[in-house]
Amino acid sequence: MNFIFRKFRNIYKRLENGFQVTVFPEKFSLYPKLQYLHHNLSYSQEGEDMILSRFFENKENGFYVDVGAHHPQRFSNTYLFYMRGWRGINIDAMPGSMESFNKIRVCDINLEFPISDGHQTLTYYEFNEPALNGFCRDISMKRNGSGNYRIISEKKMKTYTLSEILDNYLPNGQNIDFLTIDVEGLDLQVLKSNNWHKYRPHIVLLEDLNRFPISQIHKSDIASFMEKQNYHFYAKSIHTLFFLNKN
Template structure:
C-alpha cells in the first residue's frame, strides 16, 4: 500500500477542510418550542435591533420563547400570561420588558381558567380546548378577560406600531387575534398557534382568512405555529 504524503502546499487545504468539517458544522440553536425564532432570524434584517414585540401566552422568559432571541438583540415589548407565577419569572429575567398578568380575549368577561400543571404549557380559558383534553385540570379559577387593545393602550407602546405579535392561547388564539386593532398597531409579523395539520384546513380556517383579508401572507409553518407577514417593511431582510 502506497503511503500518502502531505506536502506543504496541501496544508492550507487541510486546514480549510478541518474547519469546514468540524468547526463550522454546529447546529443552529433556537429558544422557541418549534424553531419559530430560527425562522424570524432568517426573515428579519440583522440590522433591525430595536423592534417591539407583543407575546401573548408568553409562558417562560427563555424556554420555548418566541421573543427571547430578539430580546437579546435589543428588542423590547410586552409579555402577557394569565398565570401570575409566569409573570413573576418574566419580571425576574426580563425586567426591561412590560410584563402583564392578564387573560386576553375579544371581549371583557368573566371566564374560567383551567391549569393542567403548576407551571405548564397548556393553561387555557377555551372550553373547547378543555373538552379535547383527557386529563383533569389541577385548578380552575375565575379570571376577568381583557383585550390586547386595552393592554396596549395602557402601555408605553400605545402610540407605536408593533413589529412582532406572537399568540399562543391554547385554543383561544382567534379570539386573541380579534382583540387587537391591526390597522392601528399593524404588526409586521404575526405568529399564531394552530392545531390544524393540513394546508387545506389551514387555508379554510378563520385565522387564515382573517389575516389574509387584512393583507397578511402566510410565509412559514412550524408544526403548531403559523407565521404571517405584511408585504413590505424596513424590518425584513427581503421584501416580497
C-alpha cells in the same frame, strides 16, 4: 456614533453575563464560543424564532408583543431576540407567571392579563403542565387525563382586549415588529380583539391546533381572518402560522 454605542452595549452585555455566571452559577452559564460557533440556539417549541431570525437578521433594537408568553425562556418565541437587545411586551394569564419574567426579562414590559375578544368572565384551566393552561373548555377537557396531563385548578378571570392593553402599555410611537400568540385555542379571539387599523405588526405568528397542511391553509379560520386584515400567509411550522403585513 451608532457603532460606538453598539460596541459599548456589547461590552456591557458581556460584563453583565459574566457577573450573572459568577454570582448565580446555578442559574446562568456561559457557552464556549468555539464549541458552539456553528450552532443555532433556539428557544421556541417548533423553531419559530429561527424563522423570525432569518426574516429580521439585519434588524437591531426591534420590538415584539407576546400573548400567552408562558415562560421567559422555555418555549419562547421572543427570548432569542431579547438576548440580541430587542425589547417588548409579554402577556400571560397564569397567576404568578410574571414573577419569573420580572427576574429574567427585566427590560421588558411584563403583564399578567387574560386576553379575549371582549370583557367577559371565563374559566381558566390550569394544568400540571403550565404550557397547556388556557380558557378553551373543549381543548382542556380533552387534555385532562391524557397521558400524565391533568387539570389542577380552575379559576374565574375577567378578560381584556389586546387593543386596550396596547393602548395602555405600548410606548408612544413604538412600532411592533412581530406579534406572537399562543393561548391554547383562543388565538382567533385574541386576533379579533386587536385594533388592526391602529396596531399592525410586520409579522403575526400564532398557533392553529387544526394543523391544516399548506395546500389547505385556506380552510383555516385564522388564515381567513388575517387575509381580511390585509395579511398574507407567509410560513408555517407544525402548529404555528406566520402572516406578513401586505402593506
